[in-house]
């Protein structure tokens with residue numbers, strides 16, 4: 001393995017794995033730090049953690065474990081992947097994890113670049129935009145766990161770090177490789193080890209990728225990886241052999257626990273011609289909706305690629321959270337989707353499409369998956385995935401806000417065939 005990544009959530013991990021695979025590296029996604037050796041032929045390994053919203057000390061511990069495992073596999077460079085909307089609180093976990101990784105790797109500098117132009121995330125003068133809105137006016141300021149109320153990533157990150165934070169503006173990013181590398185080095189020389197680096201287009205990310213070829217640590221959204229495979233290719237280090245993926249055949253199901261506006265539109269579009277079971281949190285909490293009921297419903301629609309979803313509008317989500325407590329309702333829904341996925345997989349479902357990062361984490365953990373191979377891109381940031389579980393199982397793990405309205409139908413058709 002040449003390149004290793006520690007991702008702070010599951011859908012984010014497949015987003016990054018997608019970029020690396022499309023960049024020509026033989027890439028695998030691992031669920032948590034591995035214990036043994038990675039499969040031969042794997043050039044890039046992305047470890048998916050669920051550390052975005054946990055206590056900073058625990059996020060640091062798990063991230064260091066994952067990085068140590070990747071280093072033991074031979075990785076020469078480590079990517080720390082966080083959300084393209086920089087999801088974090090004033091306490092962390094981006095700053096504490098990034099500083100701990102700098103220390104582990106014994107290196108003096110790393111860029112900080114959440115930019116992902118294909119999803120509308122751009123950074124200019126240290127300020128993060130989502131589409132044409134500043135981050136803090138994009139809806140992310142209302143996020144239930146990590147409200148992003150400050151679009152100045154330098155200032156927001158500095159609240160989380162021990163050291164000062166540096167910055168390289170877009171003009172310098174575009175001034176050529178030598179100027180960019182010198183600017184990053186100057187920040188390092190001034191003891192600003194984490195350097196927020198502007199970028200608004202893929203070309204900027206490619207320039208940054210080339211400039212950090214020798215860096216031990218790179219941090220960002222999946223866009224920061226756009227230029228990294230080329231660094232290894234230029235040195236003749238890539239085999240150019242794509243990993244062969246087994247074909248997936250069998251019935252499909254869609255599970256959506258994401259309530260983002262994109263997911264709401266996607267569920268509505270899919271429901272227009274597929275059977276759907278809406279899971280009401282109140283019914284789940286008081287026992288009117290049970291795993292058994294849902295399984296019976298799925299069995300009666302197996303072969304029709306049904307969807308089971310808890311997706312609801314913000315008012316309904318707020319109401320359920322007020323009534324039962326945010327964490328209790330989230331835990332009940334996540335457990336439900338995890339148990340449902342495991343049961344229907346045992347029944348013979350071979351294609352499982354999941355909406356939502358936390359929901360994806362719950363499903364992947366309930367299925368007991370350890371590693372996933374990366375297939376074709378379904379939408380920017382979302383690849384088809386294949387794993388082995390009593391035969392090939394096809395999956396897609398969609399970040400809440402990713403994909404067009406037809407995402408679920410597309411995903412069902414792309415992760416395998418009936």
Ligand SMILES: Nc1ncnc2c1ncn2[C@@H]1O[C@H](COP(=O)(O)OP(=O)(O)OP(=O)(O)O)[C@@H](O)[C@H]1O
Nearest residue numbers: 257258260310312317330333356357358359399400
């Ligand atoms: N109807 C609902 N009411 C309250 N909470 C819900 C409801 N439906 C789902 N949830 C919870 O909301 C959370 C949704 O998070 P999840 O990460 O799956 O989606 P997301 O935030 O849209 O995706 P991402 O993290 O990829 O952006 C989960 O914890 C889920 O259990």
Ligand SMILES: O=C(O)[C@@H](O)C(=O)CO
Nearest residue numbers: 012015083084221357399
């Ligand atoms: O970077 C992104 O936006 C996604 O990969 C993600 O991490 C969403 O949870």
